[in-house]
Amino acid sequence: MRKLLFCAMAMALAVAARAENYDFGDRRLAPLEDPVRVEYPAGAAPSAEKLREVVAAVAPSREWRVVSQSDGRVQLERSVRNKHMLRVELRHDERGFGLRYLESVNLMYREYGRQGDGLRLIHHNYNAWVRELAAAIGGGLGISARPIAGFAPLESIDAVPYLRTKGREAYAKFLKSETPRAFAIGPNSAFAWATPRVGMSYKARQNFDPIERALERCNQRADGQCHLYAVDERVVWRSQ
Numbered sequence: 001m002r003k004l005l006f007c008a009m010a011m012a013l014a015v016a017a018r019a020e021n022y023d024f025g026d027r028r029l030a031p032l033e034d035p036v037r038v039e040y041p042a043g044a045a046p047s048a049e050k051l052r053e054v055v056a057a058v059a060p061s062r063e064w065r066v067v068s069q070s071d072g073r074v075q076l077e078r079s080v081r082n083k084h085m086l087r088v089e090l091r092h093d094e095r096g097f098g099l100r101y102l103e104s105v106n107l108m109y110r111e112y113g114r115q116g117d118g119l120r121l122i123h124h125n126y127n128a129w130v131r132e133l134a135a136a137i138g139g140g141l142g143i144s145a146r147p148i149a150g151f152a153p154l155e156s157i158d159a160v161p162y163l164r165t166k167g168r169e170a171y172a173k174f175l176k177s178e179t180p181r182a183f184a185i186g187p188n189s190a191f192a193w194a195t196p197r198v199g200m201s202y203k204a205r206q207n208f209d210p211i212e213r214a215l216e217r218c219n220q221r222a223d224g225q226c227h228l229y230a231v232d233e234r235v236v237w238r239s240q
Contacts, residue, residue, distance in 0.1 A: 021232045022180040022211065024121055029108060031236045032120040033127045033149035035098035038138040045094045046141050048072060054140035055090065062133050075102065078129060086126055088133075097137070099130050115215035117184075117227050119236055150235035160185065160229060161237070167191040174230070182214040183230045185237075186222030 024030075040046070046054075055074055059066055067075040067087065074090040076099075085105040091098055107126050112119040127149070134147040152159035155175060157168050162185050174183045174193040181195035194213035196205045211231060218226035229237045 020180055020205075022182070024112060026108070028123050028125075029110075029121045030124040030127055031231055031234045032101060032109070032122045033130065033234065034101045034120070034238075035150070036127075036130050036134045037096055037098035037148045038134050038143060039096040039145060039148065040094075040141075040143065041145075044143075045096075048092070051092055051097065051137075051141070054137055058136045058140045059133070062129075062136050064133055076133070078133075084123075084125075086129065088130060090137075097134075099134050101126075101130075114209075114211045115219060115226075116224060117215055119211070119228060119231070151237045151239070152235055154230060154233060154235050162187055162189050163191060164189050179232045180208075180210050181230075181232060182210040182228060184214040184218035184226045185229045186218055186226040188222050188225070190218050190222035190226060192217035192221070192226070 052069065052074070055076070056066060059076055062078075063080075064076045064078045067077045069075075072092065075087060076090060077085065077087045079085050084107055085103075086107060087102040087104070088099045089102050091100065101120075101122075104122065104126065107123040109120070109122045112121050131147050131149065138145065138147065157171050157175075160168070160171055163171065167185070167189060170191055170193060171183060174181060174195075177193070177195040179195070181193065183191070183193040185191050192214045194210040194217070196208050196210070200208065211228065215226055215228065227237065229235065
């Protein structure tokens with residue numbers, strides 16, 4: 001009985017380990033999803049006036065308000081219990097619209113530096129609220145497609161900049177790997193990714209930093225010019 005119980009506990013710990021995300025020091029923190037974008041179906045881009053009408057109608061129902069409008073851009077703000085504030089800017093083109101981060105108050109926004117690269121962090125509620133707004137605006141336009149967070153969908157191998165054949169093969173393996181994990185790229189087609197090794201002890205996993213490891217290995221091949229592309233389940237790349 002004790003042996004069976006021990007095995008069950010070991011399996012449970014293994015499953016929990018596989019489900020871990022990168023530890024930023026506070027479970028409330030997550031990489032900032034920016035921009036959050038909705039793509040229009042081919043040939044179905046709405047007029048600027050139609051988009052403004054939908055935004056004006058949808059925003060209040062999601063506790064957002066329009067702050068300003070100019071040159072085809074709309075600034076929206078949300079206040080939560082008069083304690084937290086977030087402001088985004090909506091921009092659109094013939095392919096879709098996107099919501100970009102402008103500022104926030106009491107949402108833990110910060111820069112997380114590793115190996116000369118900076119990752120923007122924020123309270124995970126920010127990501128949820130902005131995704132919800134993007135989906136609501138898309139729904140008002142008759143678009144059911146799920147909003148795209150960041151530069152590209154995580155699973156889109158061809159969207160990763162700079163990579164050649166070996167790099168794309170490596171990214172495909174990265175997508176199948178355990179979390180926590182990180183993938184870094186450089187302008188000379190350099191790349192590196194990191195995830196805890198199979199069989200790594202609990203203590204070793206706790207001390208393992210996939211962001212640090214991926215950037216360090218990539219920078220060795222790119223003269224220190226590498227940047228993070230993805231961390232765990234999010235694309236964090238910002239066009240350089």
